[in-house]
Amino acid sequence: MKVRLSAVDGPLTVQFEPSGMEYVLSPGEHMDVEWPPVAPGEIAGDIDHGAGTVTVSARGSGFARAWNAQGAEVTT
Structure with missing residues (x-):
């Protein structure tokens, strides 16, 4: 996803x-x-949000990859 x-x-x-x-x-x-694909029924990660903050969390082997607005991959 x-x-x-x-x-x-x-x-x-x-x-x-x-x-x-x-x-x-x-x-x-x-x-x-x-997030990488996971088996049906599994959750790769979570997104929690609050005022001015978003937290991206991993579950199991669901470590996310991310890219900035310029398309460069950033360290997660």
């Missing part, structure tokens, strides 16, 4: 767990996040 996280009204902090990597997106920027 692939999702796009976008900063719209203000900065958006994107956190990756369990690594602790963190990126701040400025308004108008985005980041694409993709």
Whole structure:
């Protein structure tokens, strides 16, 4: 599954767990996040959101990959 996280009204902090990597997106920027395929009924990861923050978490072997707005892969 692939999702796009976008900063719209203000900065958006994107956190990756369990690594602790963190990126701040400025308004108008985005980041694409993709999890590897998993077996039916399994969950690769979670997305939790709050005011100005999104946390992308892995479950099992569901470590996400991510790309910044320029298309460069970032460390998750």
